Amino acid sequence: MVAYIYVLESKVLTTEDIDNIKMFSLRIDSKISRLASRKFRNAFQNKISLDTFYLMHRRISRIAGIIPERYDCCINTCCMFVGEKSDLSMCPFCQQARYNESGKARQHFDYLPLIPRLQGLFQNPEIVRLLAYRSEYTRDGNYSDIFDGDYYRDLCQTPLIIDGKDRNCYLFSGEYDLVFALLSDGIRIFKGGHKSSATATPFIIQLYSLPPEIRTHLQYLLPLGLAPGPHGVKDHNSFLEPFHSEMKKLAHGVQTFNCRTNNLFLLRGYLLVKIGDMIDIKSNQYLKGPNGFSPCRRCRIQGCCDPSHRQSHYYFPLTAPADAVRLDYSLAKDWDPYSLPLRTEQGFKKALKCITSAGTKKEQSRLQTVYGINGQSILVDLPGFSRIQSLPHDFMHLMFENIIPGLVELWSGRFKGLDEGDEDYQLPQKIWETIGEETAAASVTIPACFVSALPNIASDRHLFKAETWSFWLLYLAPHLLKGRLPDKYYDHAILLVDIIKICLQFTLKPKDIDALEQMIIAWVQGYEEYVFLLPV
Numbered sequence: 001m002v003a004y005i006y007v008l009e010s011k012v013l014t015t016e017d018i019d020n021i022k023m024f025s026l027r028i029d030s031k032i033s034r035l036a037s038r039k040f041r042n043a044f045q046n047k048i049s050l051d052t053f054y055l056m057h058r059r060i061s062r063i064a065g066i067i068p069e070r071y072d073c074c075i076n077t078c079c080m081f082v083g084e085k086s087d088l089s090m091c092p093f094c095q096q097a098r099y100n101e102s103g104k105a106r107q108h109f110d111y112l113p114l115i116p117r118l119q120g121l122f123q124n125p126e127i128v129r130l131l132a133y134r135s136e137y138t139r140d141g142n143y144s145d146i147f148d149g150d151y152y153r154d155l156c157q158t159p160l161i162i163d164g165k166d167r168n169c170y171l172f173s174g175e176y177d178l179v180f181a182l183l184s185d186g187i188r189i190f191k192g193g194h195k196s197s198a199t200a201t202p203f204i205i206q207l208y209s210l211p212p213e214i215r216t217h218l219q220y221l222l223p224l225g226l227a228p229g230p231h232g233v234k235d236h237n238s239f240l241e242p243f244h245s246e247m248k249k250l251a252h253g254v255q256t257f258n259c260r261t262n263n264l265f266l267l268r269g270y271l272l273v274k275i276g277d278m279i280d281i282k283s284n285q286y287l288k289g290p291n292g293f294s295p296c297r298r299c300r301i302q303g304c305c306d307p308s309h310r311q312s313h314y315y316f317p318l319t320a321p322a323d324a325v326r327l328d329y330s331l332a333k334d335w336d337p338y339s340l341p342l343r344t345e346q347g348f349k350k351a352l353k354c355i356t357s358a359g360t361k362k363e364q365s366r367l368q369t370v371y372g373i374n375g376q377s378i379l380v381d382l383p384g385f386s387r388i389q390s391l392p393h394d395f396m397h398l399m400f401e402n403i404i405p406g407l408v409e410l411w412s413g414r415f416k417g418l419d420e421g422d423e424d425y426q427l428p429q430k431i432w433e434t435i436g437e438e439t440a441a442a443s444v445t446i447p448a449c450f451v452s453a454l455p456n457i458a459s460d461r462h463l464f465k466a467e468t469w470s471f472w473l474l475y476l477a478p479h480l481l482k483g484r485l486p487d488k489y490y491d492h493a494i495l496l497v498d499i500i501k502i503c504l505q506f507t508l509k510p511k512d513i514d515a516l517e518q519m520i521i522a523w524v525q526g527y528e529e530y531v532f533l534l535p536v
Contacts, residue, residue, distance in 0.1 A: 016049045074091040142508060199231055318334060343387075348387050396466050437458075
C-alpha cells in the first residue's frame, strides 16, 4: 500500500484515490457492511487497489479537509469537558472519573466541523443553484414554507448585531445566506432490552435553504456528531459548544469561493429552528418539560392536581374541576383557549433573573417550578434564534405517537386503568377484535407505497409506528368506527381526522389557519367533556 495517507501536499487525486472515493460512496449509498466491503476488497485485490475501512475513511476526510475534532466527554455522556468544565477530572453530574488508569479519557465525542462542508457545497454548480432557493423564493399570500412566516420576514428587516456590535447589514441580506435547523434526539442503538437502554444522541443540521422536496434527503443532511451514550445527554450546552462557535463565525461571515460565479463571497448562516420531541427540547433548552407545573414552552399555562393523588401528576384542563388542587402561586383557575398567557423573550429574561438571584436553593427550585425553566441554552445569543419562535412542536410525536394511540387506548378501555365513568366511549372487546382483524386484512388491498403492512390493532398494537397510526386514523378509522363508536365520540374522532388532513397539506391558505384554530379548540373542549383530567 503506497504511503500517501499522511501526505497532503499533492492536490492531484491518484487512481487509487478515485477508486476509494467511489467505493466509499457505494458503501454509504448502498449501506454495504464493513464485512462485505472487506470481502469485496480481498476478492478483487489483483484488479483494484482499495484501502482498509479505516484508511479509506482517514484518507477521504483529509482529501475533503474535514477532520473530526475530538473532545473528552463523560463515560455516561452527561457532559463534554469544554469551557468551564475543561479542567475537571470528574463528571459534575454522575461523579464518574474522566480518565482511566493510563491517564487517557474514558469517552470521546467526535465533532464534524460544519463550515468546511458548507464551503464544499459551493464547489458544485448544481448545489449552488439549489442553495439560491431561499433568495429566489416568492410569496403568493399562502403558507408553503418557513419563508412565508412572519418571523422570517421580520428577521429580514432586523440589523445583524453580534456581541452588541452592528455589522451594518440585515439578516438574510446575502443571496446565499443559509438557514439552518438543528435536529437532535435520543435513540436506541440496539433492538431489545429496556426501552431506556443504550441511548445515543445524534446532532444533525438540516438546510432550509434547499427546496423542501429535497432538504430532508439523506445526502443533504449534515451530521455534526453522535453523543455515544449509554444514557441521554444532561448538559446539552457543552456538546453544542463547538457548533455554537462555528455559528458565531458564520454570523460574522466566512470567505468562500463560489464556483458558479468564480468569485469569493462572505458566506453567512443562521440557526432559525431547533427541532426535537418534547423531551429533547426540555433538555436542550433547559425547561421543566411536559410533566412540570408550567409545561409549555410557548405559553404560561399551569397545572392542577387530582385531589385524591396530590403528588402524582399535573393536569392541564382548560376548565378545572372545583375540587382540583392548585399550587398557591397559580396564575388562574381556568384558561381561555383564545387568550392564553403567551411567553415572551422579556418574560424569559425576567424569569431567569429571578431564578439566578434567589437567595437559597429551595427558593431557586420553587421559582424554577413556577416558571418552568431550569436554565438558559447556549443557542439563545445566536442571531435569528428565538426561544419563542424557533421551537416548533413536533407534530409526529404529538399526534401519531401520543394523541392517536391514547384515543385508541381510551376506546378499548386500556388507558392507565381509567374507566369511562358516566360516558360510553369504550367499545366491547369483541368489537375491537373484529376491528383488529379488519385492519390486518386491509393490508392485502392497500398498495405498499401508501403504507407498510398494518398489524392487528387489537392484538399487535405495540407494532404500530407513526406511519401506521396516521394511515389507520385517516383512512381506516372513519369506516371501522362508524356505527360502532357512539355518534358523539365518532364525530369527535372525525374532527381530529379533518384537523390532521389540513395540517398535512403542503400549502395552507390564511383561511385554513383560522379554521384550524377553531377546530383544534373545539376538539380540545369536546375531549374534556367526555374524558376529564387526563395527563398531558
